[in-house]
Amino acid sequence: MSSVSPFLVKRPNSKNLHPISIRIIKDRKPSYLYLGQAIKLNQWDSKNGRVKNSHPDYLEINQLIISKLSKANKSLLNAEIKEEHLSSKKIKKQMVSNNESDFFKVAKAYLKNIENRKKFHQLDIETRRVEVFKEFLKKDKLFFTEINIELIMEFENFLLSKRNLSRRTVINYMITIRTVFNLAITNCSADVKLYPFGKGKYPIKFPETQKIGLNMAEITALENVEDLTKAQEYALSAWLLSFYFAGIRVSDVLQLKWKDFIDDRLYYRMDKNSKLVSLKVPDKVFKILNKLERNDDSVFLFKELEGVDINDNRFLRTRIKTATRNFNRRLELIAEKAGIDKKMSMHIARHSFGNISGDKIPIQMLQRLYRHSSVTTTIMYQSNFLQKDTDEALDKVINF
Structure with missing residues (x-):
């Protein structure tokens, strides 16, 4: 007994989408040929084994399904004609053409x-x-x-x-x-x-990178720096707000809305992983909020995204990238005026929080502040800034 049919995997992948496959059953043993396409559960027509027209690429995907079904059926028919014994796995292997191996x-x-x-x-x-x-x-x-x-x-x-x-x-x-x-x-x-990757082959391993944040004296210098242009003050406000909120990423800073501040707390959804975050608003942040320009039509704290359709992801990314570049240029000039010779950028605000927090805050609390999914990520990130123990150990050896 043999059959070939489209099949939607019920278990979603990491993107919460369901992979489409061709199920080949031969002698009651199934094999699955995955098509490299995954859709939402409600976009699948289980009765007809097709993608519904609610999916933007339903025509192309359905053509792919039909093509694979045809190949599988031909393999089964040829096997029957020649009275060959083909398992479902062999049929699956036959369906892979040279073009698909490109x-x-x-x-x-x-x-x-x-x-x-x-x-x-x-x-x-x-x-x-x-x-x-x-x-x-x-x-x-x-x-x-x-x-x-x-x-x-x-x-x-x-x-x-x-x-x-x-x-x-x-x-x-x-x-x-x-x-x-x-x-x-x-x-x-x-x-x-x-497969050319893995143990004994080509290893995928990131080299360690140096993360250098500002110290407390340098943060204080930024808070009190004078003789800034209006554009520089604006960029510094974005940087300090990022730092005060435990190194909130620049994409999140730019997407903060006035309505996100409720009862002296900030409520927002992270751009990177869609996590909901709630943080107390420090007194220093209130000073920044009072300095930012706002009118009755203002939506965002920072004007770069005003009037932008945030559902247009491509344009949104471009606008954020441009704004970040402009901020970073101004921050370099601000660092000179503040007497800071370290690299200055929006992302350095995150490193600076890590540098100053050091080993003062329990790692579990830092995980919550950084919004890391795993405490292991926090430990690895924070290891860039924990130097007290190694410094003391070195002094014990050489100070004699």
Whole structure:
């Protein structure tokens, strides 16, 4: 007994979407061919085994489903005609064509998934990485059988020597290649035996980065700096507000609304992971709020996003990126006037909070302030600023 049918996986993935697959049953043993597409549960027509027209790409996905069904049925029919014994796994393997084994074809599907999730900032970054990989190869097609450790190492050298990228940035490129390779394995477009990453192969490991924040004296200098232009005062207000709220990210600072402040507390949803956050409003923040310009039509604390459709994710990312760049330019000038020779940027506010908090606050409380999902993340982040114990240990050895 054999059958082939579209199948929607009931268990959602990390994006809360349900993968679409082709279920092949032969001799009562099922095998699943994943199509690299995932949708919401209410976008699936279970009766007809199709994607509903509420999905923006329903026509293309349904054509893909029909194509895969046709291939699977042909394999079953040919096996019956030739009286061959084919298992569901062998049928699945036969369905993988050379075209589907092309890295850039799978990469295109990967980028399309990012676009469908409206992660346009990520889309721009990942698209550029795929383009650079193609530039390195000097060809438009690359079979997964051609991707090995030697090729990965050559690409690494190209990024380091020809494009002068940092090792951390190089690792990000490798993660993109690894992600596409993993997707190909899931889709049966690549053999897991060819996988060039992991133990004994090419390791994906981020090098340690130096995080240097301001100290209390430097924060005080910023709070009392004089002779600033209006634009510089505005940028400093954004920086200090970020610092006072335990290093709130610049994207969240720019999206703060006046209505988010209720009964001397701030209530907002984090842009990065959609977590709801509630924080007490420090007295120093009230001073900033009183200085910011506001009229009856004002929505946001900072004017950069006024009139912007926040549902237009691509335009929103662009506007935030532009505003951050302008803030950072002004912050460099402010640092000079305050006599600070450390690097100044909006993100340094987060490092500064970590530097000053040091080991004064229990790690569990810091996790809540940083809004980290895991305390392990907090421990790793905070380790950049915990130097007291190592300093004391060094003094005990050399001070004799």
